[in-house]
Amino acid sequence: MQFKDKCLDLSSPRVMGILNVTPDSFSDGGTFNMLENGLAQTGLMLSEGADIIDIGGESTRPGAQDVSIQQELDRVIPVIESICQRFDTIISIDTSKAQVMTEAINAGASLINDVRALQENGALEAAVAAKVPVCLMHMQGQPRVMQQNPHYEDVVKDVMAFLQQRIAICRKAGIAGEQIIVDPGFGFGKSLEHNYQMLANFEKFHRLNVPVLAGMSRKSMLGHLLQREIGQRLAGNVAVATVAAQKGAQIIRVHDVKETVDAVKIINMINACRNNNER
Ligand code: 8Y4
DSSP states (O other), rough: OTTTEOOOOOOEEEEEEEEOOGGGGSTOOOHHHHHHHHHHHHHHHHHHHHHHHEEEEEEEEEOOOOOOOHHHHHHHHHEEEEEEOOOOOOEEEEEHHHHHHHHHHHHTTEEETTOOOOOOOOTHHHHHHHHEEEEOOOOOOOOTTTTTSSSSSSSHHHHHHHHOOOOOOOOHHOOGGGEEEEHHHHHHHHOHHHHHHHTTTGGGGGOOOOOBEEEEEHHHHHHHTTTOOGGGGGGHHHHHHHHHHHHOSSSESSOOOHHHHEEEEEEHHHHHHHHHHOO
């Protein structure tokens, strides 16, 4: 897949490292610490083998509050600019806002990761104009209330139908099929069972004929099943990332890059040996 001037081979799973630039975790709420921390985090994730850095300035955790366009721009643009100056990597902008997409791409991002699948005002047009790959994610409801009462006829079929429809709309609007990635949206308006039904049937999403991204890192599908706090979910993170990789996920979005890269190496070795034996 082509990302501006960089090409990324998706024939084996790639690891997307998560960089949060929401200021809640910074004591002074200032931008200096956020920038320094962002650069350090990025350098670490790249040294651990991340292929893509996903930068988001809106918290989409259940219950999170809305942020303004200006707030989001202030958070992500300086970080994108300084990462581009210092590192040679693919930057993904995690946003649903058209203006943030456009300015992030101008600042050096080369993938749009939209949990609202380009359904917000102007987002589709901004993505068409940006001429970069887009990740279309499924979500039921809005972040603040999405976990209150998720309901599906058949979660895999329903999510597939939504993604199919968004692919068609994006292609009609002028986004090339080769520029589209889809994502079932683990944790976004799904019960524990819904999430594991999607993981159990993950290979079915390949019927959409575009690369598939899986994001389960540290989410409550691990916390609730394993009864573990965020910092104690590493084994769970690696277990679900390994299953997704085994089921052919082209991109895995994670906080724990080093451990996920190890798991992907094992999957790659297994796949190489299976192919050798078939000949
Ligand atoms: C702890 C830490 C608990 C983080 C929950 C979370 C996805 C995504 C998010 C995803 C794609 C998150 C931006 C939610 N999840 N983008 N973004 N796919 N494409 N929650 O699954 O990480 S944010």
